[in-house]
Amino acid sequence: MAKVTLKGLAKTLNLSTSTVSKALKDYPDINAETKQKVKELAERLNYTPNSFAVSLRMKESKTIGVIIPTMVHYFFSNVIDGILKEAEKRNYMVILMQSNEDYDLEKKQVDLLLNKGVDGILISLSNKTRDFNHLKKIIESNIPLVLFDKIAKTINCSKVLIDDRKAAYDAVSFLINKGYKRIAHFRGDLNPQNSIDRFLGYKKALLDHNIDFDPSLVYICNNNSDFSDGYENARKLIQDHGNGVDALFTVNDLIAIGALSYFNENKIKVPERIALFGFSNWFMTKITTPSLSSIDQNAFKMGVESTKVLFDEIDSIHKGKKIEFKKIIIDTELIIRNSC
Amino acid sequence: MAKVTLKGLAKTLNLSTSTVSKALKDYPDINAETKQKVKELAERLNYTPNSFAVSLRMKESKTIGVIIPTMVHYFFSNVIDGILKEAEKRNYMVILMQSNEDYDLEKKQVDLLLNKGVDGILISLSNKTRDFNHLKKIIESNIPLVLFDKIAKTINCSKVLIDDRKAAYDAVSFLINKGYKRIAHFRGDLNPQNSIDRFLGYKKALLDHNIDFDPSLVYICNNNSDFSDGYENARKLIQDHGNGVDALFTVNDLIAIGALSYFNENKIKVPERIALFGFSNWFMTKITTPSLSSIDQNAFKMGVESTKVLFDEIDSIHKGKKIEFKKIIIDTELIIRNSC
DNA sequence: TTGTACGCGTTATCAG
DNA sequence: CTGATAACGCGTACAA
Numbered sequence: 001m002a003k004v005t006l007k008g009l010a011k012t013l014n015l016s017t018s019t020v021s022k023a024l025k026d027y028p029d030i031n032a033e034t035k036q037k038v039k040e041l042a043e044r045l046n047y048t049p050n051s052f053a054v055s056l057r058m059k060e061s062k063t064i065g066v067i068i069p070t071m072v073h074y075f076f077s078n079v080i081d082g083i084l085k086e087a088e089k090r091n092y093m094v095i096l097m098q099s100n101e102d103y104d105l106e107k108k109q110v111d112l113l114l115n116k117g118v119d120g121i122l123i124s125l126s127n128k129t130r131d132f133n134h135l136k137k138i139i140e141s142n143i144p145l146v147l148f149d150k151i152a153k154t155i156n157c158s159k160v161l162i163d164d165r166k167a168a169y170d171a172v173s174f175l176i177n178k179g180y181k182r183i184a185h186f187r188g189d190l191n192p193q194n195s196i197d198r199f200l201g202y203k204k205a206l207l208d209h210n211i212d213f214d215p216s217l218v219y220i221c222n223n224n225s226d227f228s229d230g231y232e233n234a235r236k237l238i239q240d241h242g243n244g245v246d247a248l249f250t251v252n253d254l255i256a257i258g259a260l261s262y263f264n265e266n267k268i269k270v271p272e273r274i275a276l277f278g279f280s281n282w283f284m285t286k287i288t289t290p291s292l293s294s295i296d297q298n299a300f301k302m303g304v305e306s307t308k309v310l311f312d313e314i315d316s317i318h319k320g321k322k323i324e325f326k327k328i329i330i331d332t333e334l335i336i337r338n339s340c
Numbered sequence: 341m342a343k344v345t346l347k348g349l350a351k352t353l354n355l356s357t358s359t360v361s362k363a364l365k366d367y368p369d370i371n372a373e374t375k376q377k378v379k380e381l382a383e384r385l386n387y388t389p390n391s392f393a394v395s396l397r398m399k400e401s402k403t404i405g406v407i408i409p410t411m412v413h414y415f416f417s418n419v420i421d422g423i424l425k426e427a428e429k430r431n432y433m434v435i436l437m438q439s440n441e442d443y444d445l446e447k448k449q450v451d452l453l454l455n456k457g458v459d460g461i462l463i464s465l466s467n468k469t470r471d472f473n474h475l476k477k478i479i480e481s482n483i484p485l486v487l488f489d490k491i492a493k494t495i496n497c498s499k500v501l502i503d504d505r506k507a508a509y510d511a512v513s514f515l516i517n518k519g520y521k522r523i524a525h526f527r528g529d530l531n532p533q534n535s536i537d538r539f540l541g542y543k544k545a546l547l548d549h550n551i552d553f554d555p556s557l558v559y560i561c562n563n564n565s566d567f568s569d570g571y572e573n574a575r576k577l578i579q580d581h582g583n584g585v586d587a588l589f590t591v592n593d594l595i596a597i598g599a600l601s602y603f604n605e606n607k608i609k610v611p612e613r614i615a616l617f618g619f620s621n622w623f624m625t626k627i628t629t630p631s632l633s634s635i636d637q638n639a640f641k642m643g644v645e646s647t648k649v650l651f652d653e654i655d656s657i658h659k660g661k662k663i664e665f666k667k668i669i670i671d672t673e674l675i676i677r678n679s680c
Numbered sequence: 681t682t683g684t685a686c687g688c689g690t691t692a693t694c695a696g
Numbered sequence: 697c698t699g700a701t702a703a704c705g706c707g708t709a710c711a712a
Contacts, residue, residue, distance in 0.1 A: 005689060016699045021691065031697060048455045052396035053689035056704050061392070063435070063456075071421045072623075074412070081411045084438050088445075093456060095403070096436045098424050105428075115388045116403075116433060227627070257627050264629060287567075287601055289629040345705060356683045361707060371681060393705035396688050684711070689704105696699080 065113035082303020120144040144313035167332040168201025180247035184217040188251040230258020253278035275340035290338035405453035422643020465490040484653035507672040508541025520587035524557040528591040570598025593618035615680035630678035
């Protein structure tokens, strides 16, 4: 079952490949009858253009590359869901890679994608990424790059993200307005922008409401095993502060759930003894006991919007237009449940 | 910054493209000195072969395609994780698509992948898939196909799966040995093999232990919203059977958690009043109250093994060897927690 | 040891 | 309206 090609069609129809090619693409300068004939045969033999040849000729692959830190994450699954659905609409393919929070791997993957000739790249940076030459390389190669969620402020490209600082500010303000005063924070690692911004939002909310910022109420989670980070830090928190703490805002839900697990095991009542507020609105926040208040990040929408921006830029490049970088803020939403 | 090509290298070195090409691939019939020169320049100019041209020439893309029913699923995230890690080792790219449990989409995606010239395809079938012509098309195209998890028994290709029947049998036997006698089952949709096999395992365990099989204790979850399926069916179960049921085995954890949620809300104590056993060992089963007994499916390993088998077949085809289809059973494990 | 020539399957330009 | 021809960038049999 030899693959059917333009040449094949041409031969059986006694036409030239160029005529066949044009006929299939409805060029105006081809006889209606010949068009008919060609299309019929193509249909019958199930002709599809060889994508390698098309790509080589057209210098485009109808493929985009996506790099995320890690696959096994409710947030990223949802982002990918959005990306795939949006790409699907344009019959684009999506090459997916995970950096595994490893800078060197991320760098290598960028090279692979560049080399593969993808039409655009979507990245959520690894926590370890502090050097951005690999991103600059993408830009210099003149292929569109959109950063989402974990971005690099200094890089000149489109970005899609949430306003972490505002979201955190809102959550902590909510806690304060509910009457909580000694609010702890389990923050993420020192480097990632999300972690920093959520921390800053937390701090600003305190200060704006005339509550002293107490550094000893801030704990860092950086063991890359969020759940036990949360569990362990909850232990320390209670050990360090006892009744000197009445609420806890965490940088993500998994950490919150880890903490909750510690609280539940030790009969520390949530929210009576200590209130709890997570971040991300993971699926499971609905089903914990008590259910967990959190912040919905609209991950799916983030995937969709990132992809749209990327396609816009791909289109611009095609049309020879200059692309103007966008910064899209995906709206977040406080989800109040029973943990505060 | 014009892309550097073989021709470019050849020109600046006053060599022919073929010499350059061979030099870079360490052909034995090239002077060591020229090799050195060529490689140096290539390195310096950061030469990388144009992948479109290579693919066109070699008829291979160093890319595999993966179709799963849905991205946002702990199980599939883990499978994908395994696939990506394994592909990474060989510097293969992975094109990911989700059928969204839609047969037509699955079919279209197969066509897209075939057309794209991927070197192999990995599929976990949609629940709605009952016609397999699209799979046959893959096989006829002589490109390796490996089915995993949601497979089609009648299709002649390699398969990677767990022994659902045995796993279910073990779980239900465990419940019986613990003394439970009226064991309900929330099964999945009627069509998918997993759903069938888990049901059969459940049934056989009952019969082997001299417990009558009572069809009224079996409920179907087919609203594609597992959690509320579980919740709703739990309501019906209690309504229908009251105290005439003392345990529940569900086709997946999400359904179990939905049921658990209903039980918790209605003060129906787990496991005192009703025991609960899930399936999949989702991340969150650890952190429910009570924690949920389940069956670990080794999703990551399934991803890894599927990919290995696929690569083996790709290699075989390259070597012109005949490929022999494998059926790999990934071992499962009972994880006993506090829900039974 | 190196170079020539061709083909992979398309598309685009230009001439007929 | 149709067809030759070149080009995309690479790999390889064959010639030199």
